[in-house]
Amino acid sequence: MRIVTNKELSSYKVLPFDLYTENKGKILEAGEVLTPGKLIMLKNYVKIYTEEFNNSDENNENSEQTDTNTPSQLLNFSYEGIDPSDFETVINKDGYVKTETQIRIKYFYKRILDLLIQGYYEEGLLKLNTLIGILKTEVFKQLGKSGKGSKIRFLGEYELCHPLNVAIVSGLIAKKLDYSALTVDQVILAGLLHDIGKLKIELSDSQALLTMNEDEVKAHPIIGYRLIKEQFELPEEIAKVALEHHENNDGSGYPQGLSSDYISEFSQIINVANYYDNLAFNRTHVLVMNNKEALRTMLEVGTKRFSARMLYTFIHMFNYDDSKSFNDMVV
DSSP states (O other): OEEOOHHHHTTOSBOOSOEEOTTOOEEEOTTOBOOHHHHHHHTTSSOOEESOOOHHHHHHHHHHHHHHOOHHHHTOOOSTTOOGGGOOOOOBTTOSSOHHHHHHHHHHHHHHHHHHHTTOHHHHHHHHHHHHHHHHHHTGGGOTTTOOGGGGOOOSOHHHHHHHHHHHHHHHHHHHTTOOHHHHHHHHHHHHHTTHHHHHHOTTOTTHHHHOOHHHHHHHHHHHHHIIIIISOOOHHHHHHHHHTTOOTTSOOSSSOOOGGGSOHHHHHHHHHHHHHHHHTTOSSSOOOBHHHHHHHHHHHGGGTSOHHHHHHHHTTSOTTOOOBGGGGBO
8 A cells, every 4th residue: 555645646647446445445446537636535534545656656755754754853742942043034023022932933843843744743733832832822811911012923924824823812812811721722823724625635735825726615614624623632612723724704605604603612712813814924815015904805705705793803903003014023
C-alpha cells in the first residue's frame, strides 16, 4: 500500500488503480472517470491509499519518510528556543507586542502547524496549549486602555498571521462575554484551527492557499471538521468552528446554510473575528485602509452576517478612532 496525494490524482482523467482508506475500505475503483466532483470528494479524506507499488513509488515513499519521520528535528523545539534573528518576516511596527515576541510567536505557530501536517497530532496539540498561554500573556495583557485593534494584529504571511489574529480577537470577545478561563482557551484553540482544512487540501503545493478554486475553498470547512473531530479527537464545539465559520446569520453562508441560533456560539464568535481579519488583509470585496473603516464595514454588514451579540461585543472592545493606515504599520 502507498499513499496517493491529491496532486497525483488531479493528473489523471481516468483512475488507473483502486483507492482505499487507511482501514482498507474501498473508495473508488480503477477505470472510474475522475470528475471534479470526485476529486473534491477525495479531498475529504486525510489519507488515501492504493495497492499499486513499484520501485519509483518505493523511492518516493522512502524519501517522504526521510523528510517527515525525523522526530528530533520536528518535535524538539520550544518557544524560548526560537531565535528571532534567524527569521526575516514582516512585523507590526506599531504593535503592542515587542518585535522579537511577534517573530517568536509566528514561527512557534509555524512549527506547530508542521507537526499537525506531518501527523504528530498529540505533540502538536500539546504545543498549541502552550501557545494559548503565550498569547494570553504576551498579547491579551498588552491591549491597554486605548483598545486599538490594529495594535494587536500580526502582519505578514497570511497562512500564519490570519489564524493567530482570529484566535486573539475571538479570545478577547469570549473574555468580554465573561466566559470561564477554560472556555476562553477553547475559543482561542478553535480560532487557531478554524482554517486547518485549507492546509490539508494539498500539502505538497506551497501555493495551494493562493490557487484554490471556489469548490476547493468551500470544501475546507468539512475537511477541517473531520480532521479536528476524528484525528485530533477534540470536542465537538471546537470541530464545529472549522465547519461553521463561513455560516452567516441570515442563512446565506456555507457549507450547510445555517442561520441564527443554529450556528454554534463559538462559530458565531469566530465568524466575526474571521471577517474582521480578512477585511484587514484585504481578502474581501470591500477595501478598507484602517481599523476604523473595518469597524464601520462590520456595522454596515450587521446582522445579515453576524450575531448581534457577538458583533456589538466586538465593536465595543476597540477604539473607533483607530485610523492609522494598515500599510503604514508594516516593516
